[in-house]
Amino acid sequence: MAKVLMKGNEAIAEAAIRAGCEAYFGYPITPQTEVLEYMSARMPALGRAFVQAESELGAVNMLYGAACTGARAMTTTSSPGFSLMQEGLSYIACSEVPAVVVNIMRGGPGLGNIQPAQGDYFQMTKGGGHGDYSPIVLAPSTVQETVDLVILAFDLADKYRQPVYVIADGMIGQMMEPVELPELKPPQRPERPWALTGAKGRPRNIITSLQLDPPTLEKVNLRLQETYKRIRENEQRHEEYMTDDADLLVVAYGTAARIVKTAIAKARRDGLKAGLFRPITVNPYPYDTLRKAAEKAKRLLVVELSAGQMLEDVRLAVMDKRPIHFFGKMGGVVPMPEDVVDAMKKALAEA
Amino acid sequence: MHEEVIISGFGGQGALFAGQLLTYAGLYEGRQVSWIPSYGPEMRGGTAHCTVILSDEPIGSPIVRNPTIAIVLNPASMDKYEPLVARGGILVVNTSLVRRPAQRSDITVVRVPANDLAYELGNVRMANVVLLGALLATKPIVSPDSVKRAMEEEIPAHRKHIIEPNKRALERGMQYVAEGR
Structure with missing residues (x-):
């Protein structure tokens, strides 16, 4: 496919679409709002789900819900919005469902400003929410690499059933560079025996992050740590x-x-x-x-x-x-x- | 080749759009390209600028301190970018609005009454493209045909009526530099 010139934010949106993203939820915040704007036109036209949530809390929990059904789902935000999402992201990690989150970082702390910054590194790479979880975090430095890593983020989220973050900033979101995108295909859902699909003719699946029995929650934690070990062994890139x-x-x-x-x-x-x-x-x-x-x-x-x-x-x-x-x-x-x-x-x- | 171009003016003067035309033209010609706008709580009448890089090498930083070329559409942009243009570079000045002469003698200064020329062509808002034409006549960093192709391919359907006038504006800017009037 020929190269087209795209703004980073638009490229994130189109890359997600090409990766088979079936559901997108977001709330406007500069400098990532173009993702939402682009998705609001493209997703309904393709018969896929787009919801402008009432807040970032709404968006992250819609993401959680869609992910539980086995759909490829994404939200995008910028720094203060990412802070608001932490509770939901911890739930997603504990529930072992795949989800993609892009944070187009801006100047902080606080409401800060809308210029490029990298001040969310600790929050993104070290967990950010409560509990022992460790999301995969991908850091693109060009618009093309942003496309490639958004697509990879969906694959890794599926593979490990964990949230995967793309860490970028206002500069990458706002700049235009030539990109090559994979072909547009209808979304394919791989076999997801854990997903909530109606339980017709099979025992019901339960997805939860509430485990009141300590040994049971310990088992979940041990399984998560095993996942993170596999990720460390297989997914390092530089x-x-x-x-x-x-x-x-x-x-x-x-x-x-x-x-x-x-x-x-x-x-x-x-x-x-x-x-x-x-x-x-x-x-x-x-x-x-x-x-x-x-x-x-x-x-x-x-x-x-x-x-x-x-x-x-x-x-x-x-x-x-x-x-x-x-x-x-x-x-x-x-x-x-x-x-x-x-x-x-x-x-x-x-x- | 490696050119770093800053185009700057009031919001609404089309600095960002002129930069996009240049970027598309570079892309069609097989260059590495990047375009980055100033962004912020912007509004019409505020300042707006973009940085365009065209290169034969992969582009590192998309922002530059000392551009090889600056196109300034208003007095504030002249004051800001005249001192920053790299030695031996080019400064294209919209003299319809920038009344003062340039002070640098180590750069090429191209003076074009772009608002007046665009007004004569029927729309003062094409001053940005007149200046782009003036730049290409001074240094053909992309071919004018590529810029025209960018107009044809990238101007959205509901704005198709501005394509031909913009092509004339590009040619007018080139002619002004070639003939000095």
Whole structure:
């Protein structure tokens, strides 16, 4: 298929449709509202479900309900809305049903602003709601990769019967880039013997997150931990860029990573050997591959649109084997590549 | 090739749309392209700008501090972007609204009374496309035919009547630069 130019938010919506999303629920919040707008026209035209919920609480629980029936379902939101969804997401994880959630992060904390930020990293990668659950979190850095990872998110959600998040920000949501989409096909529902489909001619299925008997709830938890172990073993993804001869290994994801790529090209023109390690799954975090990549470098620099959240995962990976520097911007302020080059030079000067 | 273009003006002057035409044109010609708008609580009369990158290499940062080209549609954009254009770059100025001369001597300054030319063609709102034409006559970063194709393919059905006038606006901007009037 020929490449078309799409806004990130529209591409998320169309990618979900191509992935066979049968039900979408959302509530408007900038900078992700175009997903909702796009879905409101496309989904009914295809005979699929679209509901503008009364709030993010409504949206996440509709998502839970649709997921219980075995439908591929999605919601999208932005930071404050994602906070509101946490209770429902914990229920979805405990109930072991597949669901896809996209968070187009904006400046926080609080109501904050609507500019790009990465301040929801802890909330998204470490659970966010109550209890021991650990969602898969995919971090695209281009519009094409956003398409690919939204589609992957549906597949992984089905495979592991867990919520899968796509972590992006206002920049990816608002920018236009060429994308290639898979062909549009009618949604296919794989065999889902656990789903609530009416129980005609079979014993009824029960999906619940309420387990009052401690040993029973412990069993659920042990099964979840087993799932997360399989996910850690099979689903880690990352990209390395010019790391082979790099003295300085820069670690960044999403929008920050693409700004870093330009900064690396500029820095190399000045003779500074830098490379990029970009986690694509920020949960499960590619600790072991990062540790190996770090061994080749003299020091590390973590770049984020936050006060330093992924920084903690980098420290867990590298421990104190290499000095780790940090450069971050908060509140919706996005650094220019030149700012990152300055941070790289400073990190090496402190050597 | 690698060009970083900022197009900036009042909301409603079509800065974002002119940028999209350029982006589509680059896409048709097989370039790597990105388009990113300023976004925020915007309104007509506020400021609006977009950054377009056309390149033969994969595009890293979609935002730039020092663009190789700036098209400024109003005085505030002139004040903001004239100092930022990269040395050796191009500044295309809408002199219908920007009265002051440019101060830089290390960039190419292209002065076009775009509102007046668009008004003569029948619609002042095509000043954005006049300026785009002026840029392409100065440096053909995409072919005018690709921009016309973008108009044909991307302007929605209920706005088809603006395609031909916009093609004329593009040609008028090119002619103004070529002939100096």
